[in-house]
Amino acid sequence: MIAAATTPLASALGPSLAFDGISLTLGRTDILSGVSFNVAAGSVHALVGPNGGGKSSLVKTLLGQMPHRGKLSVSWPGDRPGVIGYIPQALEFDRGLPMTVNDFMAAMCQRKPAFLGLSRARSGEIGDALARVGMQDKRNRRMGALSGGERQRVLLAQGLVPGPSMVVLDEPMSALDEAGVRVFEELLDNWRAQRVTVLWIEHDLEAVGRLADRVTGLNRQVLCDGPPAQVLTPDRLLALFSTRPRVGSLPQERAA
Template identity: 75%
Template sequence: MTIQQTLTRQATGPSIEFAGVNLTLGRTTILDNVTFQVEPGSVHALVGPNGGGKSSLIKTLLGQTPHQGRLSLQWPGEPGVVGYVPQALEFDRGLPMTVDDFMGAMCQRRPAFLGLSKQYAGAIGEALERVGMQDKRKRRMGALSGGERQRVLLAQGLIPSPRLLVLDEPMSALDEAGIQVFGRLLQDWRHAGITVLWIEHDLEAVGRLADRVTGLNRRVLFDGAPRQTLTPERLLSLFSTHPRTNGSAA
């Protein structure tokens, strides 16, 4: 049985199809005929230069940006929860907001100042344990390091349990311990059949952790297994201001 067949058989997350997706803002082309598929239950990385359209493509998937073309999700059964972890968290570091306060505000309808509800307390504790932040629940968010705040963002993306998880450069502020935590989370998500679409600039991590990778610089320049696609020639074309070719690899 192939890896793709195994992923498909065990998947609880959806497949995603981008078919001729275009996005233009004013006279600027942000996405140009973007076409590729994300297999259900796979870890699919999206790489490319700053300004190449990666975050814009994510916004189209999350319904935040109007676009042309077709974007479809095929769920194995009833549609499930879509989780999202942003690249960074901007807030007033002087706010007296603890990690628990933040998790409560993000994960429950009850006002954060009333504390964690019994309905979510267990899930929040488990999520913080998974990212190694259980012992810092009473620390102020503003007192955490950038890597610790990124771990908290990863934790909030786990509640409620997602079946599609969209990650926007989740490793950008992580230290070595945090990177190991993230690697374990990816393995857990893969084993659970969750579909992960992951924007990442760390090409070494992509080559080591992703099932498939798409190179995007306004348009798709390559799409395939990391070992076959992350070649010096393709990466040179990808990170050029004006990509020379438009090709794909199986």
């Protein structure tokens, strides 16, 4: 979690985002080139594209983890920064560690050292978050003993504490079973109802078509941007996934 304010704004309007000419080069490789699009405040905005197309790198620029050229703006309502929740694609750790779900949540969601246990200030929130993802009864289970889908649910739970105003998701559905997918979709519905801004990397195009408000197709540069019904067409998806375009070689398509 990245806490930018002491008071969570879970019920407040999330920020709008503006990516303006974002470029990123690692060594001699252009990872991103002139990426420009906007994310509306309180919307569910999906990023789709092939592996290696720069989606995760773009998210890392947003989180301040990678240097870049261009301008990236986060406009908070009333100029009051809120809380950003980040949910990665997977959790890498030594499965032999005697770390329980409670230990993990304590390490991720509170300032008190995890070895001192859950703080009273966060214990209720953490319990509620685990209950929302169906993991409340496994709080004392070792993380290494959980299935991949269960670990992904715990990652979803840590993104809920403290209550976020913006959520960044990196392929959260990749390890979820059918029940976990239903949990995730309920979280998306709740975030939309609370007007939380969601930036969501996803490969499941059927889910994107049902759940996203707007979609940006990224393959090192923006190749399409608009409502799901206008972006997720066979022709645009073929152009997006079939080739790796030379930088600047393809025009960006925008749908109103």
